[in-house]
Amino acid sequence: MSTVQNTADTKTGGTPPSGLSEFWFYFSRNKGAVIGLFVFLVILFVAVFAPFVAPHSPSSQNRELLLLPPVFQQGGMWGHILGTDAVGRDILSRLIYGARFSLFIGLVVVTLSVVSGVLIGLVAGYFRGKVDTFIMRIMDIILAFPSLLLALVLVAVLGPGLLNAMIAISLVNQPHFVRLTRAAVMTEKSKDYVVGSKVAGAGTLRLMFLTILPNCLAPLIVQATLAFSAAILDAAALGFLGMGAQPPTPEWGTMLAEAREFIQRAWWVVTFPGLAILITVLAINLMGDGLRDALDPKLKRS
Amino acid sequence: MTPVLEARNLKRDYHIPGSLFKPAKTVHAVKGVSFTVEQGKTLAIVGESGCGKSTLARMVTMIDPITEGDMLIDGRKVDIAHEPLTAEMRSKVQIVFQNPYGSLNPRKKIGDILTEPLVINTKVPAGERRDRAMAMLKKVGLEEKHYGRYPHMFSGGQRQRVAIARALMLNPRLLVLDEPVSALDLSVQAQVLNLLADLQDEFKLTYVFISHDLSVVRHIADDVMVMYFGEAVEYGSRDQVFGNPQHSYTKTLFAATPRVDVDAIRARIERRKRVA
Amino acid sequence: MSLLEVKNLTVEFQTASGPFRAVDGVSLKVDEGEVLAIVGESGSGKSVSMLAAMGLLPWTAKVTADVLTFNGRDMQAMSDSDRRKIIGKDIAMIFQEPIASLNPCFTVGYQIEEVLRIHTDLSRKARRDRAIELFQSVGIPNPEERLGHFPHQMSGGQCQRVMIATALACNPKLLIADEPTTALDVTIQKQILDLLMKLQAEHGMGLIIITHDMGVVAETADRVIVQYKGRQIEEADVLSLFSAPKSVYTKALLSALPENATGERLPTITEKLTDAEIFAGAVR
Numbered sequence: 001m002s003t004v005q006n007t008a009d010t011k012t013g014g015t016p017p018s019g020l021s022e023f024w025f026y027f028s029r030n031k032g033a034v035i036g037l038f039v040f041l042v043i044l045f046v047a048v049f050a051p052f053v054a055p056h057s058p059s060s061q062n063r064e065l066l067l068l069p070p071v072f073q074q075g076g077m078w079g080h081i082l083g084t085d086a087v088g089r090d091i092l093s094r095l096i097y098g099a100r101f102s103l104f105i106g107l108v109v110v111t112l113s114v115v116s117g118v119l120i121g122l123v124a125g126y127f128r129g130k131v132d133t134f135i136m137r138i139m140d141i142i143l144a145f146p147s148l149l150l151a152l153v154l155v156a157v158l159g160p161g162l163l164n165a166m167i168a169i170s171l172v173n174q175p176h177f178v179r180l181t182r183a184a185v186m187t188e189k190s191k192d193y194v195v196g197s198k199v200a201g202a203g204t205l206r207l208m209f210l211t212i213l214p215n216c217l218a219p220l221i222v223q224a225t226l227a228f229s230a231a232i233l234d235a236a237a238l239g240f241l242g243m244g245a246q247p248p249t250p251e252w253g254t255m256l257a258e259a260r261e262f263i264q265r266a267w268w269v270v271t272f273p274g275l276a277i278l279i280t281v282l283a284i285n286l287m288g289d290g291l292r293d294a295l296d297p298k299l300k301r302s
Numbered sequence: 303m304t305p306v307l308e309a310r311n312l313k314r315d316y317h318i319p320g321s322l323f324k325p326a327k328t329v330h331a332v333k334g335v336s337f338t339v340e341q342g343k344t345l346a347i348v349g350e351s352g353c354g355k356s357t358l359a360r361m362v363t364m365i366d367p368i369t370e371g372d373m374l375i376d377g378r379k380v381d382i383a384h385e386p387l388t389a390e391m392r393s394k395v396q397i398v399f400q401n402p403y404g405s406l407n408p409r410k411k412i413g414d415i416l417t418e419p420l421v422i423n424t425k426v427p428a429g430e431r432r433d434r435a436m437a438m439l440k441k442v443g444l445e446e447k448h449y450g451r452y453p454h455m456f457s458g459g460q461r462q463r464v465a466i467a468r469a470l471m472l473n474p475r476l477l478v479l480d481e482p483v484s485a486l487d488l489s490v491q492a493q494v495l496n497l498l499a500d501l502q503d504e505f506k507l508t509y510v511f512i513s514h515d516l517s518v519v520r521h522i523a524d525d526v527m528v529m530y531f532g533e534a535v536e537y538g539s540r541d542q543v544f545g546n547p548q549h550s551y552t553k554t555l556f557a558a559t560p561r562v563d564v565d566a567i568r569a570r571i572e573r574r575k576r577v578a
Numbered sequence: 579m580s581l582l583e584v585k586n587l588t589v590e591f592q593t594a595s596g597p598f599r600a601v602d603g604v605s606l607k608v609d610e611g612e613v614l615a616i617v618g619e620s621g622s623g624k625s626v627s628m629l630a631a632m633g634l635l636p637w638t639a640k641v642t643a644d645v646l647t648f649n650g651r652d653m654q655a656m657s658d659s660d661r662r663k664i665i666g667k668d669i670a671m672i673f674q675e676p677i678a679s680l681n682p683c684f685t686v687g688y689q690i691e692e693v694l695r696i697h698t699d700l701s702r703k704a705r706r707d708r709a710i711e712l713f714q715s716v717g718i719p720n721p722e723e724r725l726g727h728f729p730h731q732m733s734g735g736q737c738q739r740v741m742i743a744t745a746l747a748c749n750p751k752l753l754i755a756d757e758p759t760t761a762l763d764v765t766i767q768k769q770i771l772d773l774l775m776k777l778q779a780e781h782g783m784g785l786i787i788i789t790h791d792m793g794v795v796a797e798t799a800d801r802v803i804v805q806y807k808g809r810q811i812e813e814a815d816v817l818s819l820f821s822a823p824k825s826v827y828t829k830a831l832l833s834a835l836p837e838n839a840t841g842e843r844l845p846t847i848t849e850k851l852t853d854a855e856i857f858a859g860a861v862r
Contacts, residue, residue: 025594192405196468199363200419201392214409350763458620487619487790489848492834496843514764517793521836521844558768560793562837564821567796571817577779 026294033290039283047099054093055079058250062088067266083268085259091268094250095276101251102232102280105166109231110224112170117177118213118220124178125185126208136182139175147172148237155243162235162251165244169234173227180223184216218295225288229281236277252277304377305338306475306508307345307362312336313370314357331357333532334371339476339525342502344509346523346540348516348555354532355512359480362510363397376475389423393472400481402461406453412439412464413449419471434471441504442467443497459490463497470501476508483518495522516559520544528552580607581752581784582631582669585645589623589630589808592638600639601627602808608752608784613775615787615799615816623808624788625756632669632754633661649751667697670745674757676737680729686740687725690747697748712743716773735766739773746777752784759794771797792835796820804828807853811860826851826859 028034046053068084069076070091076083082091124135142150154168155161188194189212197211238244239253247254252273259269311334320326332354339345349355360366361373367383374380375394380387399405406415416435420426426434436446442463453461462482469477479498483491495518501507513519519526519540526543528536528551535549547553561567589601601623608614618624630641633653646653648664656664665671673679681689687709694705706725713721716739729737738758745753755774759767775798778785787798795802795816802819804812804827812825823829830847832838839845 022594192399192401193407195365196397196399196405196465197407197418199365199392199395199397200468200472201389201422202418203422206422211407215407350765488792488831489619489834489846492836492844493846493849495836496846499843516764517836521839554765558765560767560771560791560797562792562796562820562832562835564817567817567820570797571800574775574779 023294027290030290030293032286033293036283036286036288036290039279040287043099043280043283044103046096047103050096050100054090054096055081056090056093058089058094058097059248060089062090064088067262067269069266070268070272073268082272083266085255085269086262086266091272094255095252095272098250098252098255098273098276099280101162101245101249102235102277105162105169105235106228106231106284108166109170109173109235110228112167113173113227114177114220114224116170117174118181120174121178121181122185122208122213125182126189126204126212128186132182135178139178142172142175145172148234151234151238152241152243155238160243160246162245162249165235165238166231169231169238172234173231176223176227177220180219181216184219185212188212188215222288222292222295225284225291229284229288232277232284233281303340305374306341306376307337307339307510308374308377309338309362309371310336310373311371312358312361312368312373314354314361314366315369330532332361335527335529335532335534336371337525337527337534337537339508339510341475341508342506343524344502344511344522345525345527346511346513346519347527347529348513348519349529350514350555352531353529355529356480358529359397359478359510359512362476363395363478364392365397393419393423394474395476395478396469396472396474397478397480398462398465398469398482401485402458402465403485405465406461406468408453411450411452412456415453415464416468416471419468423472435467438467438471441470441501443493457490458486459494462486462490462494466494466497466501470505473505474507476510478510478512480512481514482511484513484515491518498522516556528555579650580647581610581612581649582606582608582786583645583647584627584631584643587627587630587641587643587646589626589635590640592640597640600808601630604805604808604810606803606810606813608786610751610784611778611782613778613785613787613798613800615789615795615802616805617789617792617795617802618805619790621807622805624790624805626808627805628671628754628756628786628788632665632671633658634665663697666693667748668750669752669754670748670750671754671756672738672741672745672758674760676734676741676761677729677732679741680737682729685726685728686732686737687727690725690740690744693744693747708747709743712747713740715746715777716740716743717769718743733766734762735770738762738766738770742770742773742777746781749781750783752786753778754786754788756788757790758787760789760791767794774798792832804831806856809857809860811856813861824861825856827856 062084065080065084066088067086068080070083071078071081080090080092084090120135124132151168151172154171155164158164158167194207194211197207202211235244236253236256239251240257242257245251245254247258255273256270262269312332313330313334314332316329316331318327318329335358337345347355347358357366361368364380364382364387368381372379375391380391413432413435416438417431420431420434436449439446439448444460444463453464456464483494486494498509499522502509511519511522523540526538526540527534528543528549530551536543536547536552543552547556585605587601587604588599591598591600604627606614616624626635629635630639631646635641643654648669653661680686690709690712691705694700694708700708709725710721713724718724718736718739732740758774759770762770771794774785787794789795799816801813801815803810804825806827811827812819812823814824819828820832823832827848830851833845833847836844
């Protein structure tokens with residue numbers, strides 16, 4: 001009773017806030033989320049304008065300055081703020097260009113897994129019965145594998161390379177979306193407005209895509225953000241294992257792999273790509289938490 | 303004149319599939335109910351939760367198929383279990399639900415909710431759809447400015463008006479009202495009941511009004527059917543049923559309904575004083 | 579001395595659209611053996627005001643009151659642990675959704691015995707006997723067997739009886755029933771209301787019934803407070819409220835009852851009344 005009462009009460013106070021301002025109200029109450037959003041926007045800016053931001057070309061080698069330490073260490077130079085790697089490439093520039101790859105991987109993986117996952121989940125949740133059982137058992141099988149291992153196997157079959165790595169990661173990520181969509185569709189399907197639409201004559205496709213799907217989006221958006229960061233991590237891991245992007249691509253995981261042998265001599269060659277991955281993933285996860293606060297109605301009234 | 307709705311011995315069974323420990327069983331939700339509703343009349347179906355009144359509503363609205371029996375709408379037999387429903391038959395019966403918070407799609411604007419039935423069932427051009435929706439909005443006591451708003455910006459009573467407008471967009475013959483005012487406040491309930499009465503007069507609508515609230519039924523119904531465990535235990539005109547109930551369950555139901563007249567309150571206070 | 583006394587209670591919530599005043603200057607008194615009904619439509623703050631008095635609102639609510647005493651003790655000055663000792667023992671509450679108010683993971687017997695364990699020092703055996711006695715007093719057949727049942731094995735009416743038994747476990751001086759019958763069928767509602775009235779008379783408790791249903795008010799209350807949008811509109815004994823309502827709002831509300839209808843259409847006076855007119859017509 002009291003919660004119903006509260007919603008009714010808040011609505012009567014002045015005009016109800018618009019969707020966007022309400023979203024921002026709940027999102028901005030989570031300080032970490034705002035910081036995450038800010039960091040993510042910076043990374044996005046850097047990635048988009050990489051040619052203008054980066055001081056050097058990511059592939060140009062300076063044979064005179066191999067394994068140059070970062071500027072704040074003895075022997076560092078302002079020309080190469082974060083130092084250079086074993087073949088004299090500027091680490092900062094490579095990281096900046098690497099951001100492009102990471103964000104691109106995240107975007108492609110999320111798009112692929114969301115589109116396929118939502119479609120399959122929608123079918124499973126809407127039709128139920130044998131179709132549902134069949135789909136969900138397959139998803140259970142995929143989920144039963146350690147995700148990185150499955151991705152590795154897939155890449156080994158398809159052949160190493162960034163594109164194949166992205167396909168493999170999408171496949172591994174997709175069951176989460178299937179389950180989430182299915183659950184949301186099952187809740188929404190029994191609601192009166194869906195029955196009402198049916199009585200008005202809406203067909204199956206209309207009910208699925210125009211009536212039910214838009215109401216399932218909130219948890220999917222949250223999951224998509226988290227999958228974005230997971231995809232970046234997985235791609236880096238694959239790159240590190242030599243199964244993702246191939247050298248000389250300035251992908252962060254690949255950079256780590258190349259620098260492995262210099263861990264003892266030149267800490268900066270491994271540390272900075274690792275930090276880049278850490279900061280990006282952390283920022284996106286924080287943002288995801290904020291989105292959850294703002295979009296998940298169950299957590300709103302606490 | 304053919305009645306708008308005629309039901310002969312309607313039955314509906316639900317099969318609950320068995321599991322490892324439980325045998326499969328069949329639940330008889332509606333056990334052979336017959337009734338007729340003439341045009342412009344209101345049939346009220348009264349009963350408590352689990353009596354099968356909502357199952358009956360879903361059969362009449364052609365959401366669920368009939369297990370046994372005949373249902374005739376405008377003299378034409380309907381059987382969705384065996385033949386697909388035509389758009390024409392579909393638009394003859396519409397429904398308004400109890401909970402105005404769940405019956406409108408929260409992601410759609412009021413305008414889109416109202417025009418959807420037209421988009422699906424007719425070839426009416428967009429401009430005319432809009433005009434008709436606007437006209438219907440005004441008919442149910444809302445304003446043109448509400449056309450572009452979302453359901454969450456409305457109160458319960460306003461949403462129920464929108465739900466009624468949506469149901470009327472296809473010019474149905476029969477409106478099934480499944481507890482349409484149970485979730486509303488008293489003063490809003492009165493407004494919605496008046497609106498329903500106005501619309502019935504204007505469009506010669508036929509209502510099947512499902513409710514558990516006897517005072518509302520007494521106010522709005524022409525005929526009353528009382529259901530108890532899937533059976534119609536009492537069926538007759540309002541004055542018959544309220545004036546001279548036959549079945550013991552109907553009598554229990556009437557006795558349990560709170561009375562708000564001053565004499566009843568005075569009598570209760572007297573009783574209380576005697577006990578004390 | 580009144581059992582519960584509240585003066586000028588105000589509750590404010592922080593929301594996305596700024597602070598919102600859910601309860602504005604509500605005052606009430608309940609004596610022992612008295613049945614008070616608080617009636618109002620949704621958004622009238624009737625539940626919130628009682629939850630606030632009990633200190634059961636979330637931290638987003640700001641509660642202020644000039645006086646807030648139970649049995650002569652100041653509830654505002656009290657420490658949280660002292661207040662918890664009173665609530666559940668001397669003040670009990672039952673809610674609208676009986677099935678949701680019970681924990682689905684435990685048997686009803688465990689839940690009622692837990693209340694006894696927290697608030698009394700009865701032995702395990704004595705607790706069990708008391709639970710059986712309570713179940714008998716609220717009219718649950720086969721109490722020994724029923725104690726081992728889970729909430730989902732019982733009907734809504736039975737669950738509400740269990741809730742009432744739990745509420746009565748420690749012989750409270752005041753029982754607050756928040757829409758106790760709204761989720762129930764009419765015949766069950768009648769049984770539950772009769773039970774509440776019987777128990778109230780037997781125990782001589784104070785009883786506050788929060789409801790939106792004029793029928794429930796007519797069947798139970800001695801005294802009635804009518805609320806609208808967080809403010810008190812009228813306070814009267816039940817007979818004068820129904821026979822000669824003083825405020826415009828109460829008049830309008832009673833005229834909207836289908837039972838009182840004379841013509842084809844119901845009078846809808848509240849539709850035409852502005853908030854200002856309703857507040858101006860308030861009778862305190």
